[in-house]
Amino acid sequence: xxxxxxxxxxxxxxxxxxxxxxxxxxxxxxxxxxxxxxxxxxxxxxxxxxxxxxxxxxxxxxxxxxxxxxxxxxxxxxxxxxxxxxxxxxxxxxxxxxxxxxxxxxxxxxxxxxxxxxxxxxxxxxxxxxxxxxxxxxxxxxxxxxxxxxxxxxxxxxxxxxxxxxxxxxxxxxxxxxxxxxxxxxxxxxxxxxxxxxxxxxxxxxxxxxxxxxxxxxxxxxxxxxxxxxxxxxxxxxxxxxxxxxxxxxxxxxxxxxxxxxxxxxxxxxxxxxxxxxxxxxxxxxxxxxxxxxxxxxxxxxxxxxxxxxxxxxxxxxxxxxxxxxxxxxxxxxxxxxxxxxxxxxxxxxxxxxxxxxxxxxxxxxxxxxxxxxxxxxxxxxxxxxxxxxxxxxxxxxxxxxxxxxxxxxxxxxxxxxxxxxxxxxxxxxxxxxxxxxxxxxxxxxxxxxxxxxxxxxxxxxxxxxxxxxxxxxxxxxxxxxxxxxxxxxxxxxxxxxxxxxxxxxxxxxxxxxxxxxxxxxxxxxxxxxxxxxxxxxxxxxxxxxxxxxxxxxxxxxxxxxxxxxxxxxxxxxxxxxxxxxxxxxxxxxxxxxxxxxxxxxxxxxxxxxxxxxxxxxxxxxxxxxxxxxxxxxxxxxxxxxxxxxxxxxxxxxxxxxxxxxxxxxxxxxxxxxxxxxxxxxxxxxxxxxxxxxxxxxxxxx
DNA sequence: CAATAGAGCGCT
DNA sequence: AAAGCGCTCTATTG
Numbered sequence: 001x002x003x004x005x006x007x008x009x010x011x012x013x014x015x016x017x018x019x020x021x022x023x024x025x026x027x028x029x030x031x032x033x034x035x036x037x038x039x040x041x042x043x044x045x046x047x048x049x050x051x052x053x054x055x056x057x058x059x060x061x062x063x064x065x066x067x068x069x070x071x072x073x074x075x076x077x078x079x080x081x082x083x084x085x086x087x088x089x090x091x092x093x094x095x096x097x098x099x100x101x102x103x104x105x106x107x108x109x110x111x112x113x114x115x116x117x118x119x120x121x122x123x124x125x126x127x128x129x130x131x132x133x134x135x136x137x138x139x140x141x142x143x144x145x146x147x148x149x150x151x152x153x154x155x156x157x158x159x160x161x162x163x164x165x166x167x168x169x170x171x172x173x174x175x176x177x178x179x180x181x182x183x184x185x186x187x188x189x190x191x192x193x194x195x196x197x198x199x200x201x202x203x204x205x206x207x208x209x210x211x212x213x214x215x216x217x218x219x220x221x222x223x224x225x226x227x228x229x230x231x232x233x234x235x236x237x238x239x240x241x242x243x244x245x246x247x248x249x250x251x252x253x254x255x256x257x258x259x260x261x262x263x264x265x266x267x268x269x270x271x272x273x274x275x276x277x278x279x280x281x282x283x284x285x286x287x288x289x290x291x292x293x294x295x296x297x298x299x300x301x302x303x304x305x306x307x308x309x310x311x312x313x314x315x316x317x318x319x320x321x322x323x324x325x326x327x328x329x330x331x332x333x334x335x336x337x338x339x340x341x342x343x344x345x346x347x348x349x350x351x352x353x354x355x356x357x358x359x360x361x362x363x364x365x366x367x368x369x370x371x372x373x374x375x376x377x378x379x380x381x382x383x384x385x386x387x388x389x390x391x392x393x394x395x396x397x398x399x400x401x402x403x404x405x406x407x408x409x410x411x412x413x414x415x416x417x418x419x420x421x422x423x424x425x426x427x428x429x430x431x432x433x434x435x436x437x438x439x440x441x442x443x444x445x446x447x448x449x450x451x452x453x454x455x456x457x458x459x460x461x462x463x464x465x466x467x468x469x470x471x472x473x474x475x476x477x478x479x480x481x482x483x484x485x486x487x488x489x490x491x492x493x494x495x496x497x498x499x500x501x502x503x504x505x506x507x508x509x510x511x512x513x514x515x516x517x518x519x520x521x522x523x524x525x526x527x528x529x530x531x532x533x534x535x536x537x538x539x540x541x542x543x544x545x546x547x548x549x550x551x552x553x554x555x556x557x558x559x560x561x562x563x564x565x566x567x568x569x570x571x572x573x574x575x576x577x578x579x580x581x582x583x584x585x586x587x588x589x590x591x592x593x594x595x596x597x598x599x600x601x602x603x604x605x606x607x608x609x610x611x612x613x614x615x616x617x618x619x620x621x622x623x624x625x626x627x628x629x630x631x632x633x634x635x636x637x638x639x640x641x642x643x644x645x646x647x648x649x650x651x652x653x654x655x656x657x658x659x660x661x662x663x664x665x666x667x668x669x670x671x672x673x674x675x676x677x678x679x680x681x682x683x684x685x686x687x688x689x690x691x692x693x694x695x696x697x698x699x700x701x702x
Numbered sequence: 703c704a705a706t707a708g709a710g711c712g713c714t
Numbered sequence: 715a716a717a718g719c720g721c722t723c724t725a726t727t728g
Contacts (some may be wrong), residue, residue, distance in 0.1 A: 334709075
């Protein structure tokens with residue numbers, strides 16, 4: 001097949017050609033590495049094909065594909081006696097052609113990957129981390145252009161239930177190729193499992209992957225500046241190598257403690273399980289909410305507890321709204337619902353069970369994996385867990401984190417939560433440096449307004465919740481006499497309520513939600529909100545201004561974050577005629593959808609929240625780029641004593657630092673997060689408090 | 703049997 | 715009428 005590279009001589013000639021261009025793209029096809037189930041894990045997988053494209057050139061480099069072109073025996077499925085699942089017994093092909101070894105290939109490609117050319121890939125971190133293994137564990141230098149991220153910059157709503165023009169359903173390469181070029185080339189899902197396919201099919205597939213990625217790169221390079229998205233793209237472009245480095249580095253964990261916690265929680269659950277069955281009078285599946293409904297809410301004559309539920313689950317609320325009669329299936333069994341029945345022996349023990357079961361399955365079992373089940377591989381490699389920090393993972397500009405998600409590790413406030421968070425631990429001789437922006441969303445809001453109560457408070461060094469408490473509860477005199485007034489135990493409830501109120505403003509919560517959160521009546525909550533409006537009128541004026549601005553973009557209502565990122569929300573439009581009805585396969589356009597008050601209101605909340613949440617996303621991404629730059633320079637000067645950035649949790653960064661360098665590391669972190677470039681973006685003083693220097697992540701909030 | 707929806711719950 | 719996520723489990727559907 002044309003373009004397939006078999007020899008070093010061929011490859012060297014290609015590298016010469018590529019080096020004369022200003023950009024290229026590449027794509028990796030991989031199989032399981034040494035450990036089963038690692039094909040999708042870029043730190044562990046094995047690269048079998050590499051394809052590269054640039055102007056007028058596409059090449060494909062096989063390096064260990066196991067199959068020739070001729071099928072000798074078809075594949076079939078058989079039962080795996082250990083996991084009791086159906087496994088593939090793979091097809092057998094004749095021998096493949098002689099291919100280069102990965103070490104040969106990457107030695108020749110190194111000048112290209114380490115050049116200053118633009119290196120593009122669709123979902124670049126996967127490819128970049130995959131090849132890092134073959135490049136001495138180094139992340140290639142920028143510019144790295146991730147075409148998936150480029151598409152997201154242009155349309156953050158792909159994959160969302162959203163108004164606006166028709167759009168592709170997903171952002172993956174196959175969907176975009178079909179959307180933009182009307183081409184479908186992967187009928188047999190070759191990429192899912194390349195070792196099942198003949199040599200020539202994979203060669204074609206790999207070539208088309210990089211060829212179309214190249215087309216996307218060229219298209220997006222042209223179109224991103226057209227929408228004045230160049231500045232935010234430059235930030236995102238700089239973020240990609242940082243994400244790659246963090247993914248490669250991973251977060252260190254206490255493996256022994258994870259195993260012990262598994263045993264501990266399992267023992268705990270076994271005991272609770274028998275207490276559940278005793279209290280219920282029978283055995284059932286505790287993980288099943290339907291069975292819980294039956295046992296809790298059916299009358300005692302039918303073997304239930306006869307509890308009278310009041311809280312509805314989501315579909316229950318929908319039915320009630322539509323006037324459809326409710327059944328037992330519509331009542332919630334979540335924590336809030338069960339809290340209504342605290343004191344009931346079954347309920348008490350069920351609450352205990354769910355908390356522990358959640359932590360064990362999500363944070364312990366998932367990390368350890370299931371022996372022999374390649375769908376559930378152990379996620380710990382050399383004592384580290386490598387999350388996939390997804391740069392394009394949200395509509396607002398934040399990161400998301402997956403496989404596993406390290407942005408939802410339990411709080412250390414509860415004992416069990418602390419045990420779980422404490423699993424993330426600096427190795428011997430190292431410390432974790434943990435810093436988070438204090439009340440950053442409110443600072444951003446205050447800065448954008450530029451005056452008023454929040455602004456004045458921050459300027460005076462008063463924290464936002466205290467300031468809100470003073471103003472909504474009219475305690476100005478007391479506070480003037482005693483700056484610690486709100487910190488007195490008997491007054492803390494005011495600050496705590498004010499904190500809820502501040503969240504309510506940022507999220508757009510109503511009185512009912514505020515009441516439920518604080519634990520007061522709806523009337524009292526409404527009073528608080530009214531007081532807030534009187535005390536902080538500028539917040540509401542600002543909100544109205546933002547909404548008018550968004551709506552003034554009549555075809556596509558949007559706001560821009562502090563660094564110019566767009567969030568488009570068509571639902572804020574009041575006039576349905578202004579909406580181009582989406583015609584997606586999974587989206588039934590509703591003619592009057594946008595005229596529904598609740599839909600407009602949700603849109604308004606999204607617009608307002610995106611302004612601050614998205615701006616914080618911008619800022620932490622900028623801080624990470626700054627941090628990474630300093631760390632890279634530092635690494636050259638301090639070989640073997642490197643400081644590493646390992647986690648980013650929305651407003652928090654975590655570094656791993658040799659213990660004799662914590663002062664340096666802390667200073668670097670401080671400068672990266674609130675140094676001049678960052679502070680200049682925000683009119684009120686920024687604050688990251690005291691950087692925590694800890695052994696375990698759980699100790700950071702103490 | 704595999705894929706999907708819903709509930710529920712962890713986080714900022 | 716609380717913004718933004720991802721994961722696990724069960725039950726249902728094709």
